[in-house]
Amino acid sequence: MTTAPRIAVLGAGRVGSALARATTEAGYSVSVSASGSPEDLDLIASVVMPGATPMWTGDAITAGDVVVLALPLHRFPALDPALFAGKIVVDSMNYWPPIDGRQDFFERGDTGSSEIVQEHLTRADVVKTFNHLGYHEIEADRRPAGDPNRRALGVAGDDHRAVELVASIVDSIGFDPVTFDSLRHGRAFQPGEPIFGTPLTRPRFLDLVSDRAAA
Numbered sequence: 001m002t003t004a005p006r007i008a009v010l011g012a013g014r015v016g017s018a019l020a021r022a023t024t025e026a027g028y029s030v031s032v033s034a035s036g037s038p039e040d041l042d043l044i045a046s047v048v049m050p051g052a053t054p055m056w057t058g059d060a061i062t063a064g065d066v067v068v069l070a071l072p073l074h075r076f077p078a079l080d081p082a083l084f085a086g087k088i089v090v091d092s093m094n095y096w097p098p099i100d101g102r103q104d105f106f107e108r109g110d111t112g113s114s115e116i117v118q119e120h121l122t123r124a125d126v127v128k129t130f131n132h133l134g135y136h137e138i139e140a141d142r143r144p145a146g147d148p149n150r151r152a153l154g155v156a157g158d159d160h161r162a163v164e165l166v167a168s169i170v171d172s173i174g175f176d177p178v179t180f181d182s183l184r185h186g187r188a189f190q191p192g193e194p195i196f197g198t199p200l201t202r203p204r205f206l207d208l209v210s211d212r213a214a215a
Contacts, residue, residue, distance in 0.1 A: 006105075009030060009064070011069070015130070021139065022142065032054055033056060088162045091127070111191065129155040133197070154185070156189070185209075
């Protein structure tokens, strides 16, 4: 992709709003959708996501090259997989029963939640990232390239091109992407793992991933 990808953020809650702000500030064309109409979202977007364009969910998906899933987990199974054909999908969601309650769609202990997302969106390329930091940290922890305290973010997916493109977005908004060539590696970013919710530089991030793989 020779031009900057267009980004669609599905979900206008705290995570979605923070990601829409960060990517807009980095110079991307960003659309955002929520459960209501674009008109309902317009005032909120103008205040908390200036520069992002509210759209109906289907229109946002169509307009985006990269679609970020930042919506409540229980809404995901209702999404039409056909809309995502040919898209790169960033899964920033988590399955965390103490917070979300039991979600039968994601109740497969031997499979990462993003792997289940990929199985549902069969014609998309799913990349897992942004899920292991808090919404407030998306802005507070951004650092320029070369900063020794720059926070590392895992970026995992089965498609190399998709992983590299998403990694470039992660880098451009102020984080140090650590890429992995399979979605199953994204299990290391999930709730309950040492990486989840822990600010880490690249060396320490890699150390924890290595320790987990060896366990």
